[in-house]
Amino acid sequence: MAIPGHAQIDQLMVVEVEISSLSTADSPRTSGADPEHVEALAAVQAPLPPITVHRSTMRIIDGLHRLRAAELRGHSKIAVRFFDGDEADAFVLAVESNITHGLPLTTADRKRAAGRIIASHPQWSDRMIASVTGIAPGTVAEIRGRTPGGPVAEVSRIGQDGRVRPVNGAEGRRRASELIAANPGLSLRQVARAASISPETVRDVRNRMLRGEDPLPQPRRKQANGERSVVPRSNFGPVAVPDRTSVQDRAAVVERLKADPALRFSDTGRTLLRLLTIHTISMEELDKLIEKVPPHCGGIVSHLASECAGTWAEFALRVQRKVAETA
Numbered sequence: 001m002a003i004p005g006h007a008q009i010d011q012l013m014v015v016e017v018e019i020s021s022l023s024t025a026d027s028p029r030t031s032g033a034d035p036e037h038v039e040a041l042a043a044v045q046a047p048l049p050p051i052t053v054h055r056s057t058m059r060i061i062d063g064l065h066r067l068r069a070a071e072l073r074g075h076s077k078i079a080v081r082f083f084d085g086d087e088a089d090a091f092v093l094a095v096e097s098n099i100t101h102g103l104p105l106t107t108a109d110r111k112r113a114a115g116r117i118i119a120s121h122p123q124w125s126d127r128m129i130a131s132v133t134g135i136a137p138g139t140v141a142e143i144r145g146r147t148p149g150g151p152v153a154e155v156s157r158i159g160q161d162g163r164v165r166p167v168n169g170a171e172g173r174r175r176a177s178e179l180i181a182a183n184p185g186l187s188l189r190q191v192a193r194a195a196s197i198s199p200e201t202v203r204d205v206r207n208r209m210l211r212g213e214d215p216l217p218q219p220r221r222k223q224a225n226g227e228r229s230v231v232p233r234s235n236f237g238p239v240a241v242p243d244r245t246s247v248q249d250r251a252a253v254v255e256r257l258k259a260d261p262a263l264r265f266s267d268t269g270r271t272l273l274r275l276l277t278i279h280t281i282s283m284e285e286l287d288k289l290i291e292k293v294p295p296h297c298g299g300i301v302s303h304l305a306s307e308c309a310g311t312w313a314e315f316a317l318r319v320q321r322k323v324a325e326t327a
Contacts, residue, residue: 009083014050017080019071023059026087028095028105028113033068037103041069050079052097054090061090062097088120092132099134110135111143118144170216172197176205177215184318188310203306206313210320251280279312 024032041048048070051063060067061083070078083090095113098105105113114133117124118140126140133140175195179186180202188199188206195202205215254276263269293301 009052009081014079014081016077017053019067019076019078021058022053022067022078022080023057024064024067026059026091027064028091028098028109029064030109030112031106033064034103037065038068038072041065042072044069047079050081052083052093053080054087055082055084057087057090059090061094062102065103092117092121096132099132105134107135111139114140115143115147118147173201173205173215176202177209180206180209180317184314184321187314203310203313206310206317210313210316254280 048066051066052061054061067078083093110133114129114135117129117132126137129140130137172195176191176197179191179194188202191202192199208215257263258273263273
């Protein structure tokens with residue numbers, strides 16, 4: 001994960017700065033420097049690493065204990081690397097730096113820092129902020145929930161991978177269903193980018209639409225006996241989709257299609273019939289195929305099978321739409 005500010009530190013340029021010109025204000029370490037840690041650093045014979053300083057304010061981002069150790073040694077100057085970002089990103093960098101090395105921040109300091117980062121970077125996901133502050137994503141979510149406007153202020157958030165995703169997954173699914181209905185030819189990735197959801201979620205939405213289901217997962221409720229039951233939803237889409245058939249029924253349907261002159265006497269039709277015939281194999285036959293897949297090929301075979309399934313789902317949806325338009 002790239003934390004804002006990392007690229008704005010010139011790692012090659014180290015300068016000597018007067019200690020008296022530096023500020024220790026606005027540190028995430030509310031209790032200040034730990035005297036024992038300062039003494040331990042002062043006793044080290046080797047030169048200490050440069051500290052990180054916010055250029056525009058001269059505030060110390062990372063290296064408070066090294067600064068105090070230099071003072072204890074009687075030094076008037078200290079080696080510095082400068083950070084050129086804004087103050088909000090400087091604070092983020094200070095927090096991230098102080099949980100990855102040196103004397104770690106206390107849990108209380110991390111929680112306070114999380115609250116401040118939620119306010120300054122509300123677009124960041126709970127996991128993103130958790131990775132910076134060193135606390136659990138659930139704890140970040142609790143802190144966000146106590147922040148005025150925190151849970152509802154943003155429509156989407158940036159995750160650790162840099163991708164933007166909706167806070168409300170249901171909204172992304174609705175958007176994806178609208179895009180698929182309007183343009184069935186869009187690829188999974190195209191819809192995913194437009195709806196800010198993952199390609200796999202788009203695949204699930206499309207498959208639900210093919211089955212005539214609502215694109216949103218069906219909510220469940222507990223029954224008196226403790227089991228969970230599905231709350232019925234209305235069918236989605238204008239085209240009726242028949243119930244899933246057995247392998248034998250599918251094979252029989254394909255046999256009837258083979259008798260259709262429109263398919264039998266054209267190259268494209270015969271190609272379609274061959275493909276449909278291949279996909280009438282039973283689960284027992286599938287199990288045999290699965291057993292024969294070499295372990296070292298499993299990943300790529302699984303990926304290709306998933307891609308083929310997506311292609312067929314897209315094919316089915318576009319044929320459905322064509323039928324609906326010509327009906």
